[in-house]
Amino acid sequence: MVLRQEDQPAVKPNLRLQTVKQGLVNSHTAILANLQNTRAESLGEMDVKAEIRKVGQSKVLYQNHKTDLQMAPNSNFNYGIDLKNKPLKAGRYQLKMTIKGNKGSWVLTKEFTITRQQANKYNDKAVELPKTNWWPYIIIGLLAVIILFLIWLLWKRRKNDEDEPTE
Template identity: 45%
Template structure:
């Protein structure tokens, strides 16, 4: 483990601080502004404080947000629409741009809504920001979801010097998110989960097996719980297992569910993964075979922090055995000498 990797791991703990609120008048604590959705007439439920709109194919509409400053200083804010995703903790996320959209997501909301806007607010000033929404020509079933992320650009990043060895960029983002959900009918879609790739990797810089879980339907999955077990091919002995509940998934999204190896070394070999998933109304069972190569295991073990190697364990066992033997010999010697003296 290099010094840089250790520092990088430590800093990762405080890498990002995110405040996400979907409420009536979302307020960024300490940031000096609040954000409120201007609810239109085609809101499905007028009591909701985020956008939940009944739309038709090719319909165009203006979407407005009201931003109010409570600061004594000028604020330079960014208002950015994002698609709804599921993060690695099994939580709904409306403020991160994924590296790649889910393969089942036909209509990302960012393609239907006009792009990022910048807003300057004088002290105590209130402004409305307008986005243009245009629905696709073809009708769709289910929900298209996303959120408007509002943040102060002055706090977007902590600037550091030019990239050098052993330097890590730290990003702090304090933001308010107002959700948006688009529907063309109120029919409920039955969620459907799928197990995709299973592979060895690192989770928080520790050895793990990750299983990609995908929601292939345009409906939320709520109250999701997962139980995973890993065995060697042909064995009934469970080597590693993980369980997590109270998760949720956005429509047409996926995330990597980690099964921690508890700081144990990754070992080359063929394995079986079994996952049982429960939601509020449904249950799914998945099994999948996967393999870890020598090259993968060696590389990931080298990159991991606090990994307990077999070499270390063997050395520990030998050390304990030697110390125990010496201790026993000392006891025997003391008893022999005492008897002779007596």
């Protein structure tokens, strides 16, 4: 319940994009954007659109759209952008978020970097990512080497038997 003396709220909500980082949401790769409402006023229904691009490029790599979100006064939360079972890749990126609500609208942007170590860490923990299993290739390679070695031994033995003089 909100009690007011005037029809217009004295405080307008204000959104800030605090941090952007890689992570997991329900064991799936994601980008986490921490949104903060810095004022003592709740945001009504929010419509959030997020786009991620490589820095300096116009092609959208990942996008997300959610409606009917709400945010409490003086609060923050991590808005997750699911990468749709694609692995995280190292590089410099830019996040652009367009947030519209019945108490205002905001366009927030922030650049962030994903290192190779961070990408590998979360990709290894993620589920449903296509992973290359190298063991079959290693086993096939070893078997091929062994077979070639055995063929060479048999060929050498046969050649030695033919070269020996018979009495």
